[in-house]
Amino acid sequence: MSDINDLLPHLSDEDRANFIKAVSGVGDAFESQTTIVVDPEKIANLPAVREHVLSGAAIALDLEAAIASLKADPSISAKLIAAEIVKTQHDTIRKETAGMSRQAKMTYARERGLDRPRSDVSSEKMTLSEHLAVLQSLSPTNRIAYARRHGIS
Structure with missing residues (x-):
């Protein structure tokens, strides 16, 4: 199966617009359900998106199948x-406190x-003098x- 991006130049403007709309729609739906942002390249070659775009939108975009395909991807399932x-962990902390x-x-x-700096906000790129500024x-x-x-306190 070829990459859909190779086929896009040969499709009509309407098909390319459907492609962009389908990719963003699947990405937004997946993010709203799971809070995980997926690379549009992974979404572009999903079977549901390909069928929708290559049929000229005659086949409706199956969001459920697209989301299921994304959840089955090993890298995404690890993030999930x-x-x-x-x-x-957050729910447990909330319940206990x-x-x-x-x-x-x-x-x-x-x-x-839990009083230590979190790894997602600690900045090792800034020096102490920059933090003081x-x-x-x-x-x-x-x-x-x-x-x-x-972690300055």
Whole structure:
């Protein structure tokens, strides 16, 4: 099966517009269901998208089949599993801390290492002097939050 991108130059403008609309529609639907953004190249060659575009939109775009195909892709299923693990961890933390006081929540966080900088926001590219320059421009409350987030406190 050839790459659909090789066929696009030989299709009409209407077919190319259908292709763009189908790829973005599948991507948006998948993201809204799973919160994971998928590379449009993976979406472009899905059977449901190919059938829709190559039929001149005579065959309706089957979003369910396209989403199922994306979920079956090994790289995407790994991301789905990782996202589910994170969601489960967050739900557990919310449930365990629901009735706690602020002090008890801080103790809970410290005991579990949740008071450390998160890997998704820590910046190893910035030097301490650059962080201090940012801190000078913030209000006192925001300074504390920034310093904690970046492990400066």
